[in-house]
Amino acid sequence: MLAYQLVYFVLLMHITRLSLTNFRNYGRLELDLPVGPSLIHGNNAQGKTNLLEAVYYLATTKSPHADQDQQLINWVAMQAEEPVIVGRLVAQISTSQGVKTIEMRLIYERSQSLRNGRGSFRREALVDKRKVRLMDLLGHLRVVMFLPEDVQLITGSPRQRRRYLDITLCQIDPLYCRTLSNYNKVLEQRNALLRQIAEGQSSRAMLPIYTEKLVKLGSRVLVRRARFVDELAREVHRIHYEALTEGRETVRLHYLPGLWHNKPGNNDTDTNGKGWAAWWQTHSQDEAAVAERFDEAVETSFAADLARGATSVGPHRDDWQFLLNGRSLSSYGSRGQQRTAILALKMAEINWMTGQTGEVPILLLDEVVAELDAQRRALLLDYVKDANQAFLTATDPAMFSLDFLRNASSFLVENGRVQLDTGQIGFS
Ligand SMILES: Nc1ncnc2c1ncn2[C@@H]1O[C@H](COP(=O)(O)OP(=O)(O)OP(=O)(O)O)[C@@H](O)[C@H]1O
Ligand SMILES: [Mg+2]
Incomplete structure (x- = not known):
């Protein structure tokens, strides 16, 4: 039974590794990601939402937050005098069709000719290191995101x-x-x-x-x-x-x-x-x-x-x-x-995507669990449990049941650094 479950997991769509360079407050990040639910916890303004945004961006080529994609490039890197500044997001994905790498590059080029110091911004998409149209990045990674x-x-x-x-x-x-x-x-x-x-x-x-x-x-x-x-x-x-x-x-x-x-x-x-x-x-x-x-x-x-x-x-x-x-x-x-209807919409989106593609999308939940009453929280966490991979952010892991935490991996985010918790959160 266990062996069957393992094979089942390995074949389904999930991210095995995420690399970020000059993305938001991540100067450099190399992160191995497990299957199943992962709790991303840490204090305010440490990089929890940014991490989810990176995954969402690779899946959709859109940010749920930024008005302009240029804002996604790390602002410390933008202050350097370099002529070209590149933000990079790379995900290694395991799918039923095999392993692949998808990448987005956010490229800011300072123009020497412009006196006001402004430059040009462009984006590049790559699948398995080959440049593709931005549109062709879509469909490699599918996500459903929950935001307050x-x-x-x-x-x-x-x-x-x-x-x-x-x-x-x-x-x-x-x-x-x-x-x-x-x-x-x-x-x-x-x-x-x-x-x-x-x-x-x-x-x-x-x-x-x-x-x-x-x-x-x-x-x-x-x-x-x-x-x-x-x-x-x-x-x-x-x-x-x-x-x-x-x-x-x-x-x-x-x-x-x-x-x-x-x-x-x-x-x-x-x-x-x-x-x-x-x-x-x-x-x-x-x-x-x-x-x-x-x-x-x-x-x-x-x-x-x-x-x-x-x-x-x-x-x-x-x-x-x-x-x-x-x-x-x-x-x-x-x-x-209104909140209940949105919850229904997002759960429906998961079911719809699964029905259309045969694969459960990756779930990204940013601080939403805190807003739900006990019954709805339990219902949502049931969906999370069944996903191949899910990332949930929280400032306070205590809001999750011990049962949930027992089955989840957990990561601590501090000032643009992410660390896998070795001991389990909630157990001393
Ligand atoms: N382009 C950027 N370059 C560098 N840092 C940035 C950039 N954009 C945003 N930040 C900073 O990244 C930090 C982390 O933001 P993030 O939204 O991920 O925090 P968080 O851990 O989700 O916090 P909260 O618990 O308050 O939601 C913030 O201080 C934010 O100002
Ligand atoms: Mg946040």
Whole structure:
């Protein structure tokens, strides 16, 4: 039995070694990582969150915290007079397909020609030491991250919610990621052309070419996102209803495609009094019908778009919302209800990713366990126990049960240094 379990573990996706150079407060870090849960503990401002951020960044090429990726480079290194400063993140991963190495480089080059001392910043991605497009780094390592600020997915901006959909989908669907990136490029080009037309610097002759591309790529993005939200919604509802509220409350996710002007909000009619939601429910997986609807919407908004110099319909205006017992969770939900829904969302994300790929993603939990009541904490730690690999940060390990600590590895983080605890935390 034990031998079987060992083989099972070794084959599944996990990081065996993490190396960081000039990343945040890590000047240099070489860390061997075990399978199963690891507790990352230490005082405030020592580097716990930064460690999780490094893993997340390697998986998604995005930071959950930094506004600009340049901020990720160690600021002590940035003060040196070197012409080129490189931040490096390297993970050795063991997967069912074998061992590989993935790497991200954050490169800041000081420009001699610029008097103000500013330079240029770029990123490079490598798989097994060979340079690849950033996008091709995705899918090698899959993570689900839990952050205290996740509740902003309910209360924050549509941009944050779109970002969540995109980052999650991109980890498992490279085609989606490519389509989205191409859509964003065409959108930028079309917007630039709209501005040129408005200023009389360009004719309208080229516009239909961009519009056609926009509609084709955009409808693929819309259809894929809608399917994803539907799949996630079912799982969120189940977990929330069965496990988290014991049948007392129902949560639904609602996808709001950016194809209608004046966002319809909660009611079921658009500005023309037509039932957009009913239309969407029957057509959301029909790419041709969605493309036709998108095309009509672009046509209708043309005059307004020309005046604004921007395209006002399309997946870049999508949103999605949580409904609790039929009402908007952001407007009416209590903080606790919002937290519970987010917990359901994240657990659903784990199940969804596992279902899509056959492998449990790596779990990253930053200080979230402290916020949960005993029952939810136990439920979440059950997920953590079943993951191939999970990293949990905490300032105070005492919040974990002895049973959990007995099965977890633990690391102490102090001022950008990480040390494996030899004795077990909580046992003297
Ligand atoms: N680019 C950077 N270069 C060097 N240090 C940085 C950089 N960005 C952030 N830091 C510092 O890294 C330190 C550790 O940050 P981190 O968020 O990982 O702390 P933490 O251990 O999670 O603390 P807390 O318990 O307060 O959440 C902080 O002092 C932060 O200011
Ligand atoms: Mg932290």
